[in-house]
Amino acid sequence: MRVDGKGFIVTGGASGIGEATIRRILAEGGNAVIADINKEAGEALAEELGTDRVRYLNADVVDSHEVEALFEAAERFCGVDGVFNNAGIGAITPSAECSDSDWQKVIDINLTGVFKVARAALRHMQPRQQGSIVNCASILGHIGQSQTPAYSAAKGGVLNITRTLALETARQGIRVNSVSPGYVNTPILEALDQETLDGLKELHAVGRLGQPEEIASAVVFLLSDDASFITGADLLVDGGFTAGKS
Ligand SMILES: NC(=O)c1ccc[n+]([C@@H]2O[C@H](COP(=O)([O-])OP(=O)(O)OC[C@H]3O[C@@H](n4cnc5c(N)ncnc54)[C@H](O)[C@@H]3O)[C@@H](O)[C@H]2O)c1
Incomplete structure (x- = not known):
């Protein structure tokens, strides 16, 4: 199998797309660390999965020390063959009303956090001259x-x-790629009302939102050796959202 016996870290692994990726990695025989700040959800997921091939580790991607500690612990648990750099938050604010702290929080988690996790990944992967990183x-x-x-x-x-x-x-x-999901049915969309969600469905050529599992399958492909000649690429998994108007 593609990820059989290998070890992966999934940040934001306690919910949504990250959770679906954890499930897919385990289903394909891999080992995985659920890295998240939601201890309750992460531990509950690890317990529900009921295998010694998964464990929860609390780690805030904004905190460089926690990220380094996450990689040390994951290295001991299952090794780090691949990382899904997925933790993120949503934010909707009219630009004129976006405060310094609104701006900084999103940039800290969704951009600087991605860098900190990738940096730690490289420090672990470079000595072994192998690894795969997928950024969300x-x-x-x-x-x-x-x-x-x-x-x-x-x-x-x-x-x-x-x-x-x-x-x-x-x-x-080492290969580094990204996935670009369209709107996906996860808790990150909870802030949106039904009318907005219905409107968003129509913007996807397929006429519906994505499911987290549909993103996870693309992520595991990019993490795996099946994607051995793919690096520096972005894979749009968006139900035709960006293809144009039909
Ligand atoms: N759902 C969508 O429509 C959609 C579309 C495009 C991209 N994305 C991206 O997908 C990724 C996952 O989002 P999701 O939809 O699964 O949302 P989600 O809210 O279900 O999951 C996000 C997870 O990230 C965790 N997290 C948040 N801040 C963190 C931090 N500082 N450190 C560690 N973990 C943290 C949360 O606790 C949560 O478990 C995000 O990067 C998001 O921007 C989502």
């Missing part, structure tokens, strides 16, 4: 949307830091 971007890194100034800036940054990291490491046996 978004369609909002590709197209504009009103009222998401920090989120859109962060996701655009994730797309381009992915290319930088890939170029730096391509001859070190």
Whole structure:
């Protein structure tokens, strides 16, 4: 199997797309660390999964020391063959009303956090000259949307830091890619009302939102050796959202 016996860290692994990725890695015979700040949900998920191939580790991607400690612990638990750099938050604020702290919080988690996790991953992968990192971007890194100034800036940054990291490491046996989901049915959308959600469905060519499992399958593909000639790429998994108007 593609990830059989290998070890992975999934940040934001306690919910939504991260949780679906944890489930997929385990289903394919891999080992995984659920890294999150939601201890209750992460521990409950690890217990529900009921296998010694998974464990929860509390780690805030904003905190460099916690990120380093996460990698040390994951190295001891299952090794770090791949990382899904997925933790993130949503934020909708008209730009004129976006405070310094609104801006900073999103940039800290969705962009700087991605860098800190990737940096720690490289420090663990470079000595072994192998590894795969998948960063979670978004369609909002590709197209504009009103009222998401920090989120859109962060996701655009994730797309381009992915290319930088890939170029730096391509001859070190390390691959770095991103996925760009369309709107996916996860708790991050809880702030949106039904009318907004119905409108969003229509913006996807397929006429519906994505399911977390549909993103997880793309992520596990990119993490695995099946994607051995893919680096510096972004995979849009968006039900045709960015293909254009039909
Ligand atoms: N759901 C969507 O429509 C959608 C679309 C495009 C991109 N994304 C991206 O997918 C990723 C996952 O989102 P989701 O939809 O599964 O949301 P979610 O809210 O279900 O999961 C996010 C997880 O990240 C964790 N997290 C938040 N801040 C953290 C931190 N500082 N350190 C560690 N963990 C932290 C949360 O506790 C949560 O478990 C995010 O990067 C998001 O921007 C989501």
